[in-house]
Amino acid sequence: MKRLIRPVYNAGGYVFATKAADIARSAGYDMPARLASNENPYPPSPDVLAAARLALRNVNRYPDERSDEFRLALKEKFGDFSFVSGVGMDGVIETVIRTTIGDGDRIVVSTPTFSFYRLAAQAQGGEVIDVPRNDDFSVDAEKISSAASECDAKIVFLCTPNNPSGNVTPGKDIEKILDSIDGMLFLDNAYVDFCDEDYISLMSDYENLIIGRTMSKYYGLAGLRVGFGIVPGWFADYYERAQTPFVLNSVSMAAAAAALRNDSYTVKYHSVVKEWRERFINESPYPAVSGGANFVMFDVSPYEGDEVVGMLARKGVIVRSCASFPGLGDNYIRVSIGEPWENEMFLKEINSL
Numbered sequence: 001m002k003r004l005i006r007p008v009y010n011a012g013g014y015v016f017a018t019k020a021a022d023i024a025r026s027a028g029y030d031m032p033a034r035l036a037s038n039e040n041p042y043p044p045s046p047d048v049l050a051a052a053r054l055a056l057r058n059v060n061r062y063p064d065e066r067s068d069e070f071r072l073a074l075k076e077k078f079g080d081f082s083f084v085s086g087v088g089m090d091g092v093i094e095t096v097i098r099t100t101i102g103d104g105d106r107i108v109v110s111t112p113t114f115s116f117y118r119l120a121a122q123a124q125g126g127e128v129i130d131v132p133r134n135d136d137f138s139v140d141a142e143k144i145s146s147a148a149s150e151c152d153a154k155i156v157f158l159c160t161p162n163n164p165s166g167n168v169t170p171g172k173d174i175e176k177i178l179d180s181i182d183g184m185l186f187l188d189n190a191y192v193d194f195c196d197e198d199y200i201s202l203m204s205d206y207e208n209l210i211i212g213r214t215m216s217k218y219y220g221l222a223g224l225r226v227g228f229g230i231v232p233g234w235f236a237d238y239y240e241r242a243q244t245p246f247v248l249n250s251v252s253m254a255a256a257a258a259a260l261r262n263d264s265y266t267v268k269y270h271s272v273v274k275e276w277r278e279r280f281i282n283e284s285p286y287p288a289v290s291g292g293a294n295f296v297m298f299d300v301s302p303y304e305g306d307e308v309v310g311m312l313a314r315k316g317v318i319v320r321s322c323a324s325f326p327g328l329g330d331n332y333i334r335v336s337i338g339e340p341w342e343n344e345m346f347l348k349e350i351n352s353l
């Protein structure tokens, strides 16, 4: 029956960080430090739980197809822009690509970076043009612009703060790219809440900018799968046409709206991130890229990332090897900032490898 499957799915899919968790469990750690997926380690606030519980009472009904409540909360928080939503930002990325990319269309990706742009584009028959980042993982705006013009890219994908390197691309470089491309720029801002740049003001000046955001990281709702995009007004209607009907469930939307309205609760995690990001960089024996996300990437040479992940897992610390990121060497790990006890555990073990 395998002949029924499209060839694009023979190559494998998204790589999850599960193996390390299995190793930790078999080493006897029932409560390992979970620092592989960049999640907010704290449970949602009572407000969020109450909103979800209330929505749960009405799940015999289809959800609001226009996501009015969630959109209203987005407008209150970010301003009067056009918003679209999706099942995680992954869902937004997938729908943006389904709206725009068909056989032979090209996207430009600034590598090494998040892998899902590539998978989603290839699934639609699109072609991926990689533009490598500089050695320090910064972005060469001119290189991106000229690559995009050369291949007539429909979309450029740029992640800032970048996953996995964590560094932030300055707004002026983003403007350079926006000014010089014919297609759109998808700015992946999954971690923007942890840095000092805010790109939203660019929305007023550009018709070719999409900002992708998620409720999974800073807002702590990874399990509910809510992402959103800030899009140019002309694009929103086409996006809706490409989207699965009733894509966001009512419980997730209610919780997300409540989380946006009460982010004083998430501020606690924000301060944990700021403090420990510095400590990770200063107190680890391996060089780190300094960044603006809730994780830090380390160069663990002469070890390979996979080896270090195995060694740490046997000590009950789960981190992510970066070996699966195309365009990055084999010697990197990415470590999320978790609760203080988890962070302590990581620093202790990385110092005694």
Ligand SMILES: *Cc1c(COP(=O)(O)O)cnc(C)c1O
Pocket (backbone or CB within 6 Å): 038, 087, 088, 089, 090, 091, 114, 159, 163, 188, 190, 213, 214, 215, 216, 222, 225, 226, 227
């Ligand atoms: C986590 C992540 C996302 C998507 O997260 P969702 O849980 O699907 O909202 C998107 N981009 C990057 C860079 C991420 O790290």
